[in-house]
Amino acid sequence: MNDSTLVNNMPNRSATSSGTLHNRANGTRPQDSTRLTKGQIERGGKTLTGICVGIVLITLASLIVMVTAKGLSTFISDGISPIAFLTGQVWDPHTLDASGLPTVGALPMIVGSFAVTLLSCAIVIPFAVGSAIYAVEVNPRFGRRFFRPALELLVGIPSVVFGLVGLTILVPLIRNISGGTGYGILAGSLVLAVMVLPTVTSLVIDALESVPAPYRQSSAALGGTRWQTIWHIVLRSATPGILTAVVLGMARAFGEALAVQMVIGNAPAMPTSLTQPASTLTSILTMNMGNEAMNTVYNDVLWSLALILLVMSLIFILIVHFIGRKSEVKHD
């Protein structure tokens, strides 16, 4: 009922507002009955925004349902054991094992994904926190005028560019230093680190800036030096925000496909060193998704990898919420 009134009235309203002259020329005046009453506008607005929310929710829900259904069919209809899938160390879907099922051990990719994520974060944290301290506490003018805009610029660079730079500079460099091909977890982690650094740094800057000024004042009034204030007060108060920044960075690193795929070597074997070709969940997905026919076991297994990615990103987001709630509960 509401929907139909809205749809019927919308064209009329635009006709009355934009077509006043036209109506005059015809000798007719805009009729009150063609105008929307306040109540109708109110209801119309509710319906419109409600529809938007509905579309967003339906899209999200169907995405999750689809990935979950497809991902689980590996285990339900294809009969692959989830434990064998999660702990198997051999990835060779075109070879059948003793029971006649494809050999799909995803552990190498899971380990690869976690390895690049954790290593890149370990590289990022000191630089992000250090530069954020400089931009907020040491030289706020520089931070606001130059550093922040520069970071925002870096955030917008497409990941393929980072991958390309890694491929051209990092891979040969690692090859020259450590031997081997140069492809591997180290190259992937470095590329990811450079890629998520601007994002994490911006978020850490936000976290430091949100530490209330009175904390700094009180510390100064208690005879604390600047570094004592930064170390014991500012960083401690900003810890939840900094953790959130790091987890969001991890989520991005975990889900990044293109840049990693270009430099990691894409060998689906258990990684034994940082400079040996390896693979991640995302790189195997992007490498193979286009090549396998729908509804084959191989294709289903790729969906299972996607399901792992989805679950992991869900976990990352939950961690962020948990940190946020915990710091709220603790302080106020």
Place this chain on the structure above:
Amino acid sequence: MSENALLETHDVRVRYHDTHDALRNINLTFCPGEVTALIGPSGCGKSTFLRCLNLMNREIPHCHIDGEIDYHGQNINTKKQNLYDVRRNIGMVFQSPNPFRKSIYDNIAFAPRQHGIKDRARLDEIVEQSLRRAALWDEVKDVLNKSAYALSGGQRQRLCIARTLAMNPEVVLMDEPCSALDPISTHAIEETIGAIKAEGICVIIVTHNIEQAARISDKTAFFLLGDCIEWNTTEVIFNNPHDQRTKDYLTGRFG
């Protein structure tokens, strides 16, 4: 000036951006075991003056302090002066209770730790002593490891006072310490002020509450538009002010 002056200002003047005078020629003397109230309408410069005394104004860009601030007869308003030494001896309590996001214990132990006390037993002793002096010990002795934000507003402010007392300062500056508190908490803070005064600490308090100034202070200074109009014993200021403007302010004719 007074024989046993602890803190004395000579022609203190504060400018922002070189042009705007926030304070002009303030000459006041503060003695140990004495409470001085700084009163006046908003924007009269009393808080600015308070922040000169522990050089907190140095933290504000474009703020210049001229004149002499003598602490134990030595001018501390010099470029060479170690700010951290000054603030150890001249503590400050702010308007809004702002404990750190730490436990009650760590809030108190913050300053002693910064100044090099690492011994746990010694810290325990300082924490207990400071909380007792701020009349908070009995309320928090069982929850020392809880977040300071678990406390009520009045308790937080007493925690801030205890945190300042943990440095064993000779002077405690208070910038409207009760303006965010209810009457009962205010009363508790006033008792604390009386107690630390009895210990011989020099308390300088900015307050908008004229009754409070009358209740707790020995001397009162009245500020107006960046000038110190009148400074005398509280009794004289309240009963027999020499300046008409002081009289007008106290009788509520402006401000």
